[in-house]
Amino acid sequence: MAMRRIRAALWTVVCVLLWMVVAGCGRTEGSVLNDLRNLRDSLKHYRSVAVMNVKTQGLEQVYHIETWYQAPSYYRIQLADSRGQVQQVVIRNDQGIYIVSPPLKKSFRFNGDWADNQGHLYLFGSVIDRILQSPSRTYTREKGTVTFDLTMKPDNPLIGKQRVILDDRTLYPKQIAFFDRQGRELVTVQFQQFDPGATFKSSDFDPQQALALGPKDEPTWASGPFGVIEPTWLPQGWSRTEVQDSGGTVILRYRGGAEGLTLTEAHPIRTETALPGRAELWDLFGVPAVVTEGNVRTMYWTRDGVQFAMTGSLPPEDMARIAISTFEASGK
The missing domain is CATH 3.30.200.100 (MucB/RseB, C-terminal domain)
Known part of the structure; x- marks a missing residue:
């Protein structure tokens, strides 16, 4: 009996030590990729809020971004200027894709989708796909985050690398950045909120509602x-x-x-x-x-x-x- 108790105690110690070793090593790249695949497949709706800083050719601008997503293909991406005034809204519903300019009471409608190698700033499912499909990626893990550096296509004249930083526990987005071919940061998107519990109505993806966001009088x-x-x-x-x-x-x-x-x-x-x-x-x-x-x-x-x-x-x-x-x- 005493020997069995000693063996049980030793087995408990071994299990704890093994757990500590695994925890110390943290998530492996393979386990993160598998979890991202499962997250993408289970993500039916979300709302995200982010601030985007853009630096191009001596110009620096700030945009406030709010994205609504409803599976399988509805989305609404609201782009506001540094003062928080909505300038444009991208909407996809059963009728097609709309680019709405509320201040101008103007909209474009067309059938299609994001261009190849596009859409990876706003739609988290596209970000995950980009990570999973990248032929060249670098994985690093720091306290509280996991990071993927992704090499862009050679035919992209502006962007050389994309960096995606995710929360280590939830794998929700924390930051996305684009760098030019000289390694200079062009675009940074800092996520302030990511709510997978948000739900929406079909009317939330109505372009007429987006047009109503503009001022009553033309600027x-x-x-x-x-x-x-x-x-x-x-x-x-x-x-x-x-x-x-x-x-x-x-x-x-x-x-x-x-x-x-x-x-x-x-x-x-x-x-x-x-x-x-x-x-x-x-x-x-x-x-x-x-x-x-x-x-x-x-x-x-x-x-x-x-x-x-x-x-x-x-x-x-x-x-x-x-x-x-x-x-x-x-x-x-």
């Missing part, structure tokens, strides 16, 4: 003169060939060898625009854009009361880089 900047807004970056060998300014609409034309590009700038008309065919949703670091399909494509985006339309045969990655370079430009 003065939405109708006043804006000058000529020129991009500060163009592909090598490209240059401007023509500027037309009619007072309400600006048309800029560029050429690079045999290729051409047209950039149109105007105040948008208060209406819903439905784009024919399929299109892709692109994130211009806080400004959503739509890119149509085809050899000759058009990218649409709205910023500071001006609607832009860029048409040409350049790759969407180059068009996105040109579009982002207009953010630091003021009308001349």
Whole structure:
């Protein structure tokens, strides 16, 4: 009997020591990946609140982001400026994807989805998929967090690496960051809340509700003169060939060898625009854009009361880089 008690005590000590060793080692990368896979499959709805800091080409901006998600495919991404005023809302429901600009009472509707390698700032399911599918990732664990560094595609001209920091216990997002190819931080999203218990009604994903978030009176900047807004970056060998300014609409034309590009700038008309065919949703670091399909494509985006339309045969990655370079430009 005494021997059995001694053996039982020794076995208890061994079990405790083994548990301490395992706890000291912490989560392995394999166990985290498996838990992330299970979390993605079980995540039916959530609400997240985050602050995004964007640093591009000498310009620094702050956005307040609130995301609602309802499985299998509904979402609502609200983007507000540093003052908390809602500028744009991205909504997906059974009718398609909408980009709504409440201050301008303007919306785009199209059929499609996020472009490849896009959407990984706002939708946590996409973040998890990016981690699981990354062919090149680095895993580290610190007190209270686990971190994945993910190498981006070679054809991405802006982003070299994505970093995802998760809570060690829940694996909920704490921070997402993008770095350029020189290792400089471009975008940081700091999550303040992540609530998987939030539930929503179908009407919460109605674009008309998002339009109602705008002011009753049109802002003065939405109708006043804006000058000529020129991009500060163009592909090598490209240059401007023509500027037309009619007072309400600006048309800029560029050429690079045999290729051409047209950039149109105007105040948008208060209406819903439905784009024919399929299109892709692109994130211009806080400004959503739509890119149509085809050899000759058009990218649409709205910023500071001006609607832009860029048409040409350049790759969407180059068009996105040109579009982002207009953010630091003021009308001349």
